[in-house]
Amino acid sequence: MARSNSNTARQDRFNRDDNEHGVIGIDHFAMPADDIELMARFIEEVLGGEPYYVTGFDPEDEAKGKPRQVFMRVGNVLMQCAEPITGGVTVGKGDTNPWPxxxxxxxxxxxxxxxxxxxxxxxxxxxxxxxxxxxxxxxxxxxxxxxxxxxxxxxxxxxxxxxxxxxxxxxxxxxxxxxxxxxxxxx
Ligand SMILES: [Fe+2]
Structure with missing residues (x-):
């Protein structure tokens, strides 16, 4: 299919609730973090976020190998900061690509x-x-x-x-x- 540039009406999407499969919007996004405490503090201080759901921190979680995760509420979106489970974070200062x-x-x-x-x-x-x-x-x-x-x-x-x-x-x-x-x- 050939695509060309297009742009829909300004802000129209903020009043739309008509996804044919019932999708409303973004609930949370998950960011890999080497130091989730640093990231949680950053989100608190810089973005006015607050801890919303924290998991993986008690000994039972640790015994199960559950990764530590902090969901910070910023506005109505949750920013999930989670430790990598495969040993390394790939998003970081070594990557100057604009995305993600x-x-x-x-x-x-x-x-x-x-x-x-x-x-x-x-x-x-x-x-x-x-x-x-x-x-x-x-x-x-x-x-x-x-x-x-x-x-x-x-x-x-x-x-x-x-x-x-x-x-x-x-x-x-x-x-x-x-x-x-x-x-x-x-x-
Ligand atoms: Fe953007």
Whole structure:
């Protein structure tokens, strides 16, 4: 089948509940983490998350070989941080491929507020830049372990605060190698 570019109406999907097989939306996503305590603290401090479901930590779990997992609630989505079961994490600072990445939805005011928070915390980010078509604005940053994250708004965004349009002729694209950093929890 030949495909061509298309773009549906702005924000329409947020009011849709019509998947023919009953799919509503994303419940959680699972990120492999070498240090889940560090990741949980990062999600608490940087994304305002809170522990929602924690498993694998008691001796019984340990005896069963259950991997340690922390589900952090961020908005209405759960970010699951789990220890690798095959010995190594493949997502990380050695990988500058833009995918996988995970995007959090917010208002324009929320995006400005959170970028100011990243500035305060000394966490590097790329953006905010406008997606081609002008329907959304995003900024990108990494977790301390190199998971790639995005903050996105479909609101209008103050033009003077936008670094340009994504793409080779505009603001460019995130250079992930420049966005990795070391981080320690605040206390
Ligand atoms: Fe994205």
């Amino acid at each position: 990445h995970w995007a959090f939805l917010m208002s324009a005011e929320g995006l400005q507020r959170n970028l100011a928070r990243l500035d305060e915390m000394g966490i590097p980010y790329f953006g905010p830049a406008e997606h081609v078509g002008g329907d959304s604005f995003s900024a990108y940053f990494a977790s301390p372990e190199g998971h790639k994250l995005e903050l996105v708004t479909y609101d209008d965004y103050p033009a003077e605060k936008v670094i340009g349009i994504f793409g080779p002729k505009g603001a460019g694209t995130p250079q992930w190698a420049d966005l990795f950093y070391e981080w320690t929890p605040s206390s």
